[in-house]
Amino acid sequence: MASNKTLLMLPGDGIGPEVCNQVRRVVDWMAKRRAVNFDIKDGLVGGACYDVHKQAVTDETMQDAMDADAVLFGAVGGPQYDNVERHARPEAGLLRLRKEMDLFANLRPAVTFDALLDASTLKPEVIQGLDIMIVRELTAGVYFGEPRGMQVYEGVERCVDTQAYTKAEVERVAEVAFDLARKRNSKVHSVEKANVMETGVFWRKTVTALHESGGYSDIELQHMYADNCAMQLVRNPKQFDVIVTDNLFGDLLSDAAAMCTGSLGMLPSASLGAVDEFGRRKALYEPVHGSAPDIAGQDLANPSAMMLSFAMTLRYSFDLQEDADLIENAVQMAMKSGKRTGDIMADGCEQVGTTGFGDAIIRALDEQAA
Structure with a gap:
Protein backbone atom coordinates (compact mmCIF):
# COMPACT_ATOMS: atom_id res chain seq x y z
CA MET A 1 0.00 0.00 0.00
CA ALA A 2 1.30 3.48 -0.83
CA SER A 3 2.72 5.39 2.10
CA ASN A 4 0.45 8.38 1.40
CA LYS A 5 -2.45 6.62 3.14
CA THR A 6 -3.01 8.91 6.11
CA LEU A 7 -4.11 8.15 9.66
CA LEU A 8 -5.10 10.93 12.02
CA MET A 9 -4.58 9.79 15.61
CA LEU A 10 -6.63 11.55 18.27
CA PRO A 11 -5.66 9.83 21.57
CA GLY A 12 -7.76 12.17 23.70
CA ASP A 13 -7.95 11.78 27.47
CA GLY A 14 -7.51 9.26 30.25
CA ILE A 15 -6.25 5.93 28.98
CA GLY A 16 -6.62 7.04 25.34
CA PRO A 17 -2.93 7.96 24.87
CA GLU A 18 -1.76 4.70 26.48
CA VAL A 19 -3.83 2.39 24.30
CA CYS A 20 -3.06 4.43 21.17
CA ASN A 21 0.66 4.03 21.90
CA GLN A 22 0.25 0.25 21.62
CA VAL A 23 -1.35 0.67 18.19
CA ARG A 24 1.66 2.74 17.13
CA ARG A 25 3.83 -0.26 17.98
CA VAL A 26 1.75 -2.43 15.66
CA VAL A 27 1.91 0.23 12.91
CA ASP A 28 5.70 0.12 13.22
CA TRP A 29 5.64 -3.70 13.11
CA MET A 30 3.54 -3.64 9.94
CA ALA A 31 5.97 -1.24 8.26
CA LYS A 32 8.89 -3.57 9.04
CA ARG A 33 7.28 -6.97 8.57
CA ARG A 34 4.43 -6.36 6.11
CA ALA A 35 5.68 -3.38 4.07
CA VAL A 36 2.44 -1.60 4.95
CA ASN A 37 3.06 2.07 5.68
CA PHE A 38 0.98 4.97 6.91
CA ASP A 39 1.56 8.68 7.27
CA ILE A 40 0.43 9.42 10.83
CA LYS A 41 -0.67 12.84 12.00
CA ASP A 42 -1.52 13.63 15.60
CA GLY A 43 -4.18 15.94 16.99
CA LEU A 44 -5.85 17.02 20.22
CA VAL A 45 -9.45 16.27 21.10
CA GLY A 46 -11.62 16.34 24.20
CA GLY A 47 -10.16 17.53 27.46
CA ALA A 48 -6.65 17.51 26.05
CA CYS A 49 -7.81 20.06 23.48
CA TYR A 50 -9.81 22.07 26.01
CA ASP A 51 -6.74 22.46 28.23
CA VAL A 52 -4.89 24.15 25.38
CA HIS A 53 -7.58 25.79 23.23
CA LYS A 54 -10.66 26.01 25.50
CA GLN A 55 -12.67 23.96 23.01
CA ALA A 56 -13.17 20.24 22.47
CA VAL A 57 -11.78 20.15 18.92
CA THR A 58 -10.32 22.90 16.75
CA ASP A 59 -11.20 23.81 13.19
CA GLU A 60 -7.68 22.77 12.16
CA THR A 61 -8.10 19.28 13.60
CA MET A 62 -11.51 19.01 11.97
CA GLN A 63 -9.92 19.77 8.60
CA ASP A 64 -7.24 17.14 9.27
CA ALA A 65 -10.02 14.64 9.99
CA MET A 66 -11.82 15.54 6.78
CA ASP A 67 -8.61 15.06 4.78
CA ALA A 68 -7.42 11.83 6.42
CA ASP A 69 -8.11 8.37 5.01
CA ALA A 70 -9.14 7.28 8.52
CA VAL A 71 -9.25 8.65 12.06
CA LEU A 72 -8.19 6.60 15.09
CA PHE A 73 -9.82 7.95 18.24
CA GLY A 74 -8.90 7.03 21.81
CA ALA A 75 -11.31 8.32 24.46
CA VAL A 76 -12.46 11.63 25.93
CA GLY A 77 -13.63 12.94 29.25
CA GLY A 78 -12.72 13.13 32.91
CA PRO A 79 -14.18 14.47 36.16
CA GLN A 80 -12.14 17.67 35.91
CA TYR A 81 -14.33 18.72 32.99
CA ASP A 82 -17.71 18.13 34.64
CA ASN A 83 -18.42 21.84 35.06
CA VAL A 84 -17.22 22.96 31.63
CA GLU A 85 -19.95 24.53 29.49
CA ARG A 86 -21.73 21.94 27.35
CA HIS A 87 -20.50 23.15 23.96
CA ALA A 88 -16.86 22.84 25.07
CA ARG A 89 -17.05 19.62 27.09
CA PRO A 90 -14.81 16.77 25.89
CA GLU A 91 -17.73 14.78 24.46
CA ALA A 92 -18.62 17.71 22.20
CA GLY A 93 -15.45 17.04 20.22
CA LEU A 94 -16.55 13.52 19.35
CA LEU A 95 -20.06 14.66 18.47
CA ARG A 96 -18.68 17.35 16.16
CA LEU A 97 -16.43 14.84 14.41
CA ARG A 98 -19.33 12.47 13.84
CA LYS A 99 -21.68 15.20 12.65
CA GLU A 100 -19.38 17.19 10.35
CA MET A 101 -17.76 14.08 8.87
CA ASP A 102 -21.32 12.75 8.37
CA LEU A 103 -20.45 9.42 9.98
CA PHE A 104 -23.97 8.06 9.86
CA ALA A 105 -23.30 4.32 10.28
CA ASN A 106 -21.84 3.09 13.55
CA LEU A 107 -20.62 -0.53 13.40
CA ARG A 108 -20.46 -2.25 16.77
CA PRO A 109 -19.38 -5.91 16.61
CA ALA A 110 -20.15 -8.19 19.54
CA VAL A 111 -17.84 -11.18 19.25
CA THR A 112 -16.98 -13.69 21.96
CA PHE A 113 -13.42 -14.73 22.69
CA ASP A 114 -13.11 -18.36 23.75
CA ALA A 115 -10.60 -17.37 26.42
CA LEU A 116 -13.18 -15.05 28.00
CA LEU A 117 -16.32 -17.20 27.93
CA ASP A 118 -16.40 -17.35 31.73
CA ALA A 119 -16.37 -13.54 31.92
CA SER A 120 -19.93 -13.30 30.65
CA THR A 121 -22.87 -13.66 33.01
CA LEU A 122 -24.57 -15.83 30.36
CA LYS A 123 -23.93 -19.56 30.07
CA PRO A 124 -20.96 -20.45 27.83
CA GLU A 125 -23.15 -22.54 25.51
CA VAL A 126 -25.37 -19.49 24.91
CA ILE A 127 -22.56 -17.19 23.81
CA GLN A 128 -19.80 -19.43 22.42
CA GLY A 129 -19.23 -18.51 18.79
CA LEU A 130 -21.30 -15.33 19.07
CA THR A 261 -19.43 -11.14 25.37
CA GLY A 262 -18.35 -10.51 28.95
CA SER A 263 -16.46 -7.24 28.64
CA LEU A 264 -17.45 -3.84 27.32
CA GLY A 265 -13.76 -2.95 27.37
CA MET A 266 -12.79 -5.54 24.75
CA LEU A 267 -14.87 -4.26 21.88
CA PRO A 268 -14.07 -1.92 18.98
CA SER A 269 -16.28 0.22 16.77
CA ALA A 270 -16.28 1.96 13.42
CA SER A 271 -18.22 5.02 12.31
CA LEU A 272 -18.54 5.30 8.54
CA GLY A 273 -19.67 7.93 6.07
CA ALA A 274 -20.93 7.57 2.53
CA VAL A 275 -18.74 6.29 -0.29
CA ASP A 276 -17.68 9.16 -2.56
CA GLU A 277 -17.10 9.12 -6.32
CA PHE A 278 -13.54 7.89 -5.75
CA GLY A 279 -14.64 4.89 -3.68
CA ARG A 280 -13.42 6.55 -0.46
CA ARG A 281 -15.45 7.08 2.67
CA LYS A 282 -14.73 9.14 5.78
CA ALA A 283 -14.30 6.92 8.80
CA LEU A 284 -13.52 7.09 12.50
CA TYR A 285 -12.52 4.10 14.60
CA GLU A 286 -12.64 3.97 18.40
CA PRO A 287 -12.82 1.50 21.29
CA VAL A 288 -16.17 1.23 23.04
CA HIS A 289 -14.69 1.75 26.49
CA GLY A 290 -14.39 5.21 27.97
CA SER A 291 -11.45 7.22 29.22
CA ALA A 292 -11.24 5.35 32.57
CA PRO A 293 -9.62 8.27 34.44
CA ASP A 294 -9.26 6.19 37.61
CA ILE A 295 -6.53 4.05 35.99
CA ALA A 296 -5.08 6.56 33.53
CA GLY A 297 -1.30 6.86 33.43
CA GLN A 298 -0.76 3.71 35.48
CA ASP A 299 -0.06 1.19 32.69
CA LEU A 300 -3.18 -0.75 33.68
CA ALA A 301 -5.48 -0.27 30.67
CA ASN A 302 -6.40 -3.09 28.33
CA PRO A 303 -5.34 -2.07 24.78
CA SER A 304 -7.36 -4.83 23.07
CA ALA A 305 -10.36 -2.71 22.03
CA MET A 306 -8.08 -0.06 20.56
CA MET A 307 -6.09 -2.74 18.76
CA LEU A 308 -9.25 -4.30 17.35
CA SER A 309 -10.43 -0.86 16.27
CA PHE A 310 -7.23 -0.58 14.26
CA ALA A 311 -7.99 -3.98 12.74
CA MET A 312 -11.39 -2.60 11.68
CA THR A 313 -9.55 0.38 10.16
CA LEU A 314 -7.51 -1.98 8.00
CA ARG A 315 -10.59 -3.98 7.05
CA TYR A 316 -13.08 -1.22 6.21
CA SER A 317 -10.93 1.75 5.16
CA PHE A 318 -8.00 0.04 3.44
CA ASP A 319 -9.33 -3.37 2.38
CA LEU A 320 -6.38 -5.08 4.08
CA GLN A 321 -8.28 -8.17 5.15
CA GLU A 322 -5.25 -10.38 5.79
CA ASP A 323 -3.56 -7.77 7.96
CA ALA A 324 -6.78 -7.21 9.91
CA ASP A 325 -6.97 -10.97 10.50
CA LEU A 326 -3.38 -11.00 11.77
CA ILE A 327 -4.14 -8.38 14.40
CA GLU A 328 -7.42 -9.97 15.51
CA ASN A 329 -5.70 -13.34 15.79
CA ALA A 330 -2.83 -11.76 17.73
CA VAL A 331 -5.22 -10.41 20.36
CA GLN A 332 -6.78 -13.88 20.70
CA MET A 333 -3.35 -15.51 20.94
CA ALA A 334 -2.19 -13.02 23.57
CA MET A 335 -5.16 -13.91 25.77
CA LYS A 336 -4.70 -17.64 25.22
CA SER A 337 -1.06 -17.28 26.26
CA GLY A 338 -2.29 -16.44 29.76
CA LYS A 339 -1.34 -12.77 29.71
CA ARG A 340 -4.19 -10.65 31.06
CA THR A 341 -4.76 -7.08 32.09
CA GLY A 342 -6.61 -6.58 35.34
CA ASP A 343 -10.05 -6.13 33.77
CA ILE A 344 -9.99 -9.62 32.25
CA MET A 345 -7.82 -11.36 34.86
CA ALA A 346 -8.66 -15.00 35.61
CA ASP A 347 -7.28 -17.80 37.76
CA GLY A 348 -4.11 -19.32 36.35
CA CYS A 349 -3.23 -16.26 34.27
CA GLU A 350 -0.42 -13.73 34.64
CA GLN A 351 -1.49 -10.15 35.18
CA VAL A 352 0.33 -7.66 32.99
CA GLY A 353 -0.08 -3.99 32.22
CA THR A 354 -0.85 -2.12 29.03
CA THR A 355 2.71 -2.43 27.76
CA GLY A 356 2.97 -6.06 28.80
CA PHE A 357 -0.15 -6.99 26.88
CA GLY A 358 1.16 -5.01 23.94
CA ASP A 359 4.33 -7.11 24.15
CA ALA A 360 2.20 -10.27 24.00
CA ILE A 361 0.41 -8.99 20.90
CA ILE A 362 3.71 -8.21 19.15
CA ARG A 363 5.00 -11.70 19.99
CA ALA A 364 1.83 -13.19 18.55
CA LEU A 365 2.27 -11.15 15.37
CA ASP A 366 5.89 -12.37 15.10
CA GLU A 367 4.71 -15.94 15.56
CA GLN A 368 2.16 -15.61 12.76
CA ALA A 369 4.67 -13.96 10.43
CA ALA A 370 7.40 -16.54 11.06
Whole structure:
Protein backbone atom coordinates (compact mmCIF):
# COMPACT_ATOMS: atom_id res chain seq x y z
CA MET A 1 0.00 0.00 0.00
CA ALA A 2 1.30 3.48 -0.83
CA SER A 3 2.72 5.39 2.10
CA ASN A 4 0.45 8.38 1.40
CA LYS A 5 -2.45 6.62 3.14
CA THR A 6 -3.01 8.91 6.11
CA LEU A 7 -4.11 8.15 9.66
CA LEU A 8 -5.10 10.93 12.02
CA MET A 9 -4.58 9.79 15.61
CA LEU A 10 -6.63 11.55 18.27
CA PRO A 11 -5.66 9.83 21.57
CA GLY A 12 -7.76 12.17 23.70
CA ASP A 13 -7.95 11.78 27.47
CA GLY A 14 -7.51 9.26 30.25
CA ILE A 15 -6.25 5.93 28.98
CA GLY A 16 -6.62 7.04 25.34
CA PRO A 17 -2.93 7.96 24.87
CA GLU A 18 -1.76 4.70 26.48
CA VAL A 19 -3.83 2.39 24.30
CA CYS A 20 -3.06 4.43 21.17
CA ASN A 21 0.66 4.03 21.90
CA GLN A 22 0.25 0.25 21.62
CA VAL A 23 -1.35 0.67 18.19
CA ARG A 24 1.66 2.74 17.13
CA ARG A 25 3.83 -0.26 17.98
CA VAL A 26 1.75 -2.43 15.66
CA VAL A 27 1.91 0.23 12.91
CA ASP A 28 5.70 0.12 13.22
CA TRP A 29 5.64 -3.70 13.11
CA MET A 30 3.54 -3.64 9.94
CA ALA A 31 5.97 -1.24 8.26
CA LYS A 32 8.89 -3.57 9.04
CA ARG A 33 7.28 -6.97 8.57
CA ARG A 34 4.43 -6.36 6.11
CA ALA A 35 5.68 -3.38 4.07
CA VAL A 36 2.44 -1.60 4.95
CA ASN A 37 3.06 2.07 5.68
CA PHE A 38 0.98 4.97 6.91
CA ASP A 39 1.56 8.68 7.27
CA ILE A 40 0.43 9.42 10.83
CA LYS A 41 -0.67 12.84 12.00
CA ASP A 42 -1.52 13.63 15.60
CA GLY A 43 -4.18 15.94 16.99
CA LEU A 44 -5.85 17.02 20.22
CA VAL A 45 -9.45 16.27 21.10
CA GLY A 46 -11.62 16.34 24.20
CA GLY A 47 -10.16 17.53 27.46
CA ALA A 48 -6.65 17.51 26.05
CA CYS A 49 -7.81 20.06 23.48
CA TYR A 50 -9.81 22.07 26.01
CA ASP A 51 -6.74 22.46 28.23
CA VAL A 52 -4.89 24.15 25.38
CA HIS A 53 -7.58 25.79 23.23
CA LYS A 54 -10.66 26.01 25.50
CA GLN A 55 -12.67 23.96 23.01
CA ALA A 56 -13.17 20.24 22.47
CA VAL A 57 -11.78 20.15 18.92
CA THR A 58 -10.32 22.90 16.75
CA ASP A 59 -11.20 23.81 13.19
CA GLU A 60 -7.68 22.77 12.16
CA THR A 61 -8.10 19.28 13.60
CA MET A 62 -11.51 19.01 11.97
CA GLN A 63 -9.92 19.77 8.60
CA ASP A 64 -7.24 17.14 9.27
CA ALA A 65 -10.02 14.64 9.99
CA MET A 66 -11.82 15.54 6.78
CA ASP A 67 -8.61 15.06 4.78
CA ALA A 68 -7.42 11.83 6.42
CA ASP A 69 -8.11 8.37 5.01
CA ALA A 70 -9.14 7.28 8.52
CA VAL A 71 -9.25 8.65 12.06
CA LEU A 72 -8.19 6.60 15.09
CA PHE A 73 -9.82 7.95 18.24
CA GLY A 74 -8.90 7.03 21.81
CA ALA A 75 -11.31 8.32 24.46
CA VAL A 76 -12.46 11.63 25.93
CA GLY A 77 -13.63 12.94 29.25
CA GLY A 78 -12.72 13.13 32.91
CA PRO A 79 -14.18 14.47 36.16
CA GLN A 80 -12.14 17.67 35.91
CA TYR A 81 -14.33 18.72 32.99
CA ASP A 82 -17.71 18.13 34.64
CA ASN A 83 -18.42 21.84 35.06
CA VAL A 84 -17.22 22.96 31.63
CA GLU A 85 -19.95 24.53 29.49
CA ARG A 86 -21.73 21.94 27.35
CA HIS A 87 -20.50 23.15 23.96
CA ALA A 88 -16.86 22.84 25.07
CA ARG A 89 -17.05 19.62 27.09
CA PRO A 90 -14.81 16.77 25.89
CA GLU A 91 -17.73 14.78 24.46
CA ALA A 92 -18.62 17.71 22.20
CA GLY A 93 -15.45 17.04 20.22
CA LEU A 94 -16.55 13.52 19.35
CA LEU A 95 -20.06 14.66 18.47
CA ARG A 96 -18.68 17.35 16.16
CA LEU A 97 -16.43 14.84 14.41
CA ARG A 98 -19.33 12.47 13.84
CA LYS A 99 -21.68 15.20 12.65
CA GLU A 100 -19.38 17.19 10.35
CA MET A 101 -17.76 14.08 8.87
CA ASP A 102 -21.32 12.75 8.37
CA LEU A 103 -20.45 9.42 9.98
CA PHE A 104 -23.97 8.06 9.86
CA ALA A 105 -23.30 4.32 10.28
CA ASN A 106 -21.84 3.09 13.55
CA LEU A 107 -20.62 -0.53 13.40
CA ARG A 108 -20.46 -2.25 16.77
CA PRO A 109 -19.38 -5.91 16.61
CA ALA A 110 -20.15 -8.19 19.54
CA VAL A 111 -17.84 -11.18 19.25
CA THR A 112 -16.98 -13.69 21.96
CA PHE A 113 -13.42 -14.73 22.69
CA ASP A 114 -13.11 -18.36 23.75
CA ALA A 115 -10.60 -17.37 26.42
CA LEU A 116 -13.18 -15.05 28.00
CA LEU A 117 -16.32 -17.20 27.93
CA ASP A 118 -16.40 -17.35 31.73
CA ALA A 119 -16.37 -13.54 31.92
CA SER A 120 -19.93 -13.30 30.65
CA THR A 121 -22.87 -13.66 33.01
CA LEU A 122 -24.57 -15.83 30.36
CA LYS A 123 -23.93 -19.56 30.07
CA PRO A 124 -20.96 -20.45 27.83
CA GLU A 125 -23.15 -22.54 25.51
CA VAL A 126 -25.37 -19.49 24.91
CA ILE A 127 -22.56 -17.19 23.81
CA GLN A 128 -19.80 -19.43 22.42
CA GLY A 129 -19.23 -18.51 18.79
CA LEU A 130 -21.30 -15.33 19.07
CA ASP A 131 -20.65 -12.90 16.20
CA ILE A 132 -23.15 -10.03 15.89
CA MET A 133 -22.77 -6.78 13.99
CA ILE A 134 -24.96 -3.92 15.20
CA VAL A 135 -25.35 -1.06 12.73
CA ARG A 136 -26.52 2.04 14.57
CA GLU A 137 -27.67 5.21 12.81
CA LEU A 138 -25.43 7.88 14.29
CA THR A 139 -26.16 11.39 13.06
CA ALA A 140 -29.93 11.80 13.30
CA GLY A 141 -32.77 10.66 15.53
CA VAL A 142 -33.54 11.86 19.03
CA TYR A 143 -29.96 12.92 19.79
CA PHE A 144 -30.04 15.57 17.08
CA GLY A 145 -33.72 16.30 16.42
CA GLU A 146 -35.27 19.77 16.79
CA PRO A 147 -36.94 21.25 18.74
CA ARG A 148 -35.13 20.27 21.91
CA GLY A 149 -34.65 21.76 25.35
CA MET A 150 -36.74 23.47 28.01
CA GLN A 151 -40.10 25.00 27.15
CA VAL A 152 -43.00 26.58 28.97
CA TYR A 153 -46.30 25.14 27.73
CA GLU A 154 -49.54 26.56 29.09
CA GLY A 155 -47.64 27.83 32.10
CA VAL A 156 -45.98 24.48 32.84
CA GLU A 157 -42.28 23.80 32.41
CA ARG A 158 -41.43 20.83 30.25
CA CYS A 159 -38.40 19.51 28.40
CA VAL A 160 -38.48 18.18 24.84
CA ASP A 161 -36.29 15.93 22.69
CA THR A 162 -37.46 15.26 19.16
CA GLN A 163 -37.13 11.94 17.33
CA ALA A 164 -36.99 12.62 13.59
CA TYR A 165 -35.77 10.75 10.51
CA THR A 166 -35.83 11.39 6.78
CA LYS A 167 -36.27 8.64 4.22
CA ALA A 168 -32.69 9.12 3.00
CA GLU A 169 -31.28 8.83 6.54
CA VAL A 170 -33.01 5.49 7.07
CA GLU A 171 -32.17 4.14 3.62
CA ARG A 172 -28.46 4.83 3.75
CA VAL A 173 -27.90 3.10 7.09
CA ALA A 174 -30.06 0.16 5.98
CA GLU A 175 -27.95 -0.14 2.82
CA VAL A 176 -24.83 -0.47 4.97
CA ALA A 177 -26.51 -3.22 6.99
CA PHE A 178 -27.64 -5.15 3.91
CA ASP A 179 -24.20 -4.87 2.30
CA LEU A 180 -22.51 -6.11 5.47
CA ALA A 181 -24.96 -9.01 5.78
CA ARG A 182 -24.15 -10.07 2.23
CA LYS A 183 -20.53 -10.63 3.35
CA ARG A 184 -21.64 -12.47 6.50
CA ASN A 185 -24.68 -14.73 6.94
CA SER A 186 -27.19 -12.80 4.80
CA LYS A 187 -29.62 -11.98 7.62
CA VAL A 188 -30.71 -8.57 8.90
CA HIS A 189 -32.94 -7.72 11.84
CA SER A 190 -34.36 -4.20 11.56
CA VAL A 191 -35.26 -2.95 15.03
CA GLU A 192 -37.66 -0.13 16.04
CA LYS A 193 -40.86 0.50 18.02
CA ALA A 194 -43.45 0.60 15.25
CA ASN A 195 -46.13 -0.40 17.75
CA VAL A 196 -45.97 2.94 19.60
CA MET A 197 -43.80 5.37 17.60
CA GLU A 198 -44.59 7.04 14.28
CA THR A 199 -40.88 7.09 13.44
CA GLY A 200 -40.88 3.34 14.05
CA VAL A 201 -43.66 2.85 11.51
CA PHE A 202 -41.74 5.03 9.05
CA TRP A 203 -38.49 3.15 9.72
CA ARG A 204 -40.11 -0.25 9.11
CA LYS A 205 -41.86 0.93 5.95
CA THR A 206 -38.66 2.47 4.54
CA VAL A 207 -36.43 -0.54 5.28
CA THR A 208 -39.02 -2.92 3.82
CA ALA A 209 -39.29 -0.90 0.61
CA LEU A 210 -35.50 -0.75 0.22
CA HIS A 211 -35.24 -4.51 0.74
CA GLU A 212 -37.86 -5.14 -1.94
CA SER A 213 -36.64 -2.67 -4.55
CA GLY A 214 -32.94 -2.18 -3.80
CA GLY A 215 -31.58 -5.50 -5.02
CA TYR A 216 -31.42 -7.19 -1.62
CA SER A 217 -33.71 -10.16 -2.23
CA ASP A 218 -30.84 -12.48 -1.29
CA ILE A 219 -30.84 -11.04 2.25
CA GLU A 220 -33.31 -12.35 4.83
CA LEU A 221 -35.03 -9.40 6.53
CA GLN A 222 -36.85 -9.66 9.85
CA HIS A 223 -38.45 -6.85 11.85
CA MET A 224 -38.34 -6.75 15.64
CA TYR A 225 -39.44 -4.36 18.36
CA ALA A 226 -36.56 -2.89 20.33
CA ASP A 227 -37.73 -4.17 23.72
CA ASN A 228 -38.07 -7.71 22.34
CA CYS A 229 -34.63 -7.40 20.75
CA ALA A 230 -33.13 -6.53 24.14
CA MET A 231 -34.74 -9.62 25.64
CA GLN A 232 -33.65 -11.84 22.74
CA LEU A 233 -30.04 -10.64 23.06
CA VAL A 234 -30.01 -12.16 26.54
CA ARG A 235 -32.19 -15.17 25.71
CA ASN A 236 -30.71 -16.33 22.39
CA PRO A 237 -28.12 -13.90 20.99
CA LYS A 238 -26.85 -16.26 18.30
CA GLN A 239 -30.10 -15.87 16.35
CA PHE A 240 -28.76 -12.49 15.17
CA ASP A 241 -26.29 -11.70 12.41
CA VAL A 242 -26.69 -8.00 11.53
CA ILE A 243 -28.97 -5.69 13.52
CA VAL A 244 -29.81 -2.25 12.09
CA THR A 245 -31.52 0.32 14.25
CA ASP A 246 -31.83 3.99 15.08
CA ASN A 247 -29.53 6.17 17.17
CA LEU A 248 -31.21 5.75 20.55
CA PHE A 249 -31.98 2.03 20.35
CA GLY A 250 -28.56 1.37 18.83
CA ASP A 251 -26.91 3.06 21.79
CA LEU A 252 -28.76 0.81 24.22
CA LEU A 253 -28.72 -2.48 22.32
CA SER A 254 -25.04 -2.32 21.41
CA ASP A 255 -24.08 -2.07 25.08
CA ALA A 256 -26.36 -4.99 25.91
CA ALA A 257 -24.80 -7.05 23.12
CA ALA A 258 -21.33 -6.08 24.28
CA MET A 259 -21.97 -7.43 27.76
CA CYS A 260 -23.09 -10.74 26.27
CA THR A 261 -19.43 -11.14 25.37
CA GLY A 262 -18.35 -10.51 28.95
CA SER A 263 -16.46 -7.24 28.64
CA LEU A 264 -17.45 -3.84 27.32
CA GLY A 265 -13.76 -2.95 27.37
CA MET A 266 -12.79 -5.54 24.75
CA LEU A 267 -14.87 -4.26 21.88
CA PRO A 268 -14.07 -1.92 18.98
CA SER A 269 -16.28 0.22 16.77
CA ALA A 270 -16.28 1.96 13.42
CA SER A 271 -18.22 5.02 12.31
CA LEU A 272 -18.54 5.30 8.54
CA GLY A 273 -19.67 7.93 6.07
CA ALA A 274 -20.93 7.57 2.53
CA VAL A 275 -18.74 6.29 -0.29
CA ASP A 276 -17.68 9.16 -2.56
CA GLU A 277 -17.10 9.12 -6.32
CA PHE A 278 -13.54 7.89 -5.75
CA GLY A 279 -14.64 4.89 -3.68
CA ARG A 280 -13.42 6.55 -0.46
CA ARG A 281 -15.45 7.08 2.67
CA LYS A 282 -14.73 9.14 5.78
CA ALA A 283 -14.30 6.92 8.80
CA LEU A 284 -13.52 7.09 12.50
CA TYR A 285 -12.52 4.10 14.60
CA GLU A 286 -12.64 3.97 18.40
CA PRO A 287 -12.82 1.50 21.29
CA VAL A 288 -16.17 1.23 23.04
CA HIS A 289 -14.69 1.75 26.49
CA GLY A 290 -14.39 5.21 27.97
CA SER A 291 -11.45 7.22 29.22
CA ALA A 292 -11.24 5.35 32.57
CA PRO A 293 -9.62 8.27 34.44
CA ASP A 294 -9.26 6.19 37.61
CA ILE A 295 -6.53 4.05 35.99
CA ALA A 296 -5.08 6.56 33.53
CA GLY A 297 -1.30 6.86 33.43
CA GLN A 298 -0.76 3.71 35.48
CA ASP A 299 -0.06 1.19 32.69
CA LEU A 300 -3.18 -0.75 33.68
CA ALA A 301 -5.48 -0.27 30.67
CA ASN A 302 -6.40 -3.09 28.33
CA PRO A 303 -5.34 -2.07 24.78
CA SER A 304 -7.36 -4.83 23.07
CA ALA A 305 -10.36 -2.71 22.03
CA MET A 306 -8.08 -0.06 20.56
CA MET A 307 -6.09 -2.74 18.76
CA LEU A 308 -9.25 -4.30 17.35
CA SER A 309 -10.43 -0.86 16.27
CA PHE A 310 -7.23 -0.58 14.26
CA ALA A 311 -7.99 -3.98 12.74
CA MET A 312 -11.39 -2.60 11.68
CA THR A 313 -9.55 0.38 10.16
CA LEU A 314 -7.51 -1.98 8.00
CA ARG A 315 -10.59 -3.98 7.05
CA TYR A 316 -13.08 -1.22 6.21
CA SER A 317 -10.93 1.75 5.16
CA PHE A 318 -8.00 0.04 3.44
CA ASP A 319 -9.33 -3.37 2.38
CA LEU A 320 -6.38 -5.08 4.08
CA GLN A 321 -8.28 -8.17 5.15
CA GLU A 322 -5.25 -10.38 5.79
CA ASP A 323 -3.56 -7.77 7.96
CA ALA A 324 -6.78 -7.21 9.91
CA ASP A 325 -6.97 -10.97 10.50
CA LEU A 326 -3.38 -11.00 11.77
CA ILE A 327 -4.14 -8.38 14.40
CA GLU A 328 -7.42 -9.97 15.51
CA ASN A 329 -5.70 -13.34 15.79
CA ALA A 330 -2.83 -11.76 17.73
CA VAL A 331 -5.22 -10.41 20.36
CA GLN A 332 -6.78 -13.88 20.70
CA MET A 333 -3.35 -15.51 20.94
CA ALA A 334 -2.19 -13.02 23.57
CA MET A 335 -5.16 -13.91 25.77
CA LYS A 336 -4.70 -17.64 25.22
CA SER A 337 -1.06 -17.28 26.26
CA GLY A 338 -2.29 -16.44 29.76
CA LYS A 339 -1.34 -12.77 29.71
CA ARG A 340 -4.19 -10.65 31.06
CA THR A 341 -4.76 -7.08 32.09
CA GLY A 342 -6.61 -6.58 35.34
CA ASP A 343 -10.05 -6.13 33.77
CA ILE A 344 -9.99 -9.62 32.25
CA MET A 345 -7.82 -11.36 34.86
CA ALA A 346 -8.66 -15.00 35.61
CA ASP A 347 -7.28 -17.80 37.76
CA GLY A 348 -4.11 -19.32 36.35
CA CYS A 349 -3.23 -16.26 34.27
CA GLU A 350 -0.42 -13.73 34.64
CA GLN A 351 -1.49 -10.15 35.18
CA VAL A 352 0.33 -7.66 32.99
CA GLY A 353 -0.08 -3.99 32.22
CA THR A 354 -0.85 -2.12 29.03
CA THR A 355 2.71 -2.43 27.76
CA GLY A 356 2.97 -6.06 28.80
CA PHE A 357 -0.15 -6.99 26.88
CA GLY A 358 1.16 -5.01 23.94
CA ASP A 359 4.33 -7.11 24.15
CA ALA A 360 2.20 -10.27 24.00
CA ILE A 361 0.41 -8.99 20.90
CA ILE A 362 3.71 -8.21 19.15
CA ARG A 363 5.00 -11.70 19.99
CA ALA A 364 1.83 -13.19 18.55
CA LEU A 365 2.27 -11.15 15.37
CA ASP A 366 5.89 -12.37 15.10
CA GLU A 367 4.71 -15.94 15.56
CA GLN A 368 2.16 -15.61 12.76
CA ALA A 369 4.67 -13.96 10.43
CA ALA A 370 7.40 -16.54 11.06
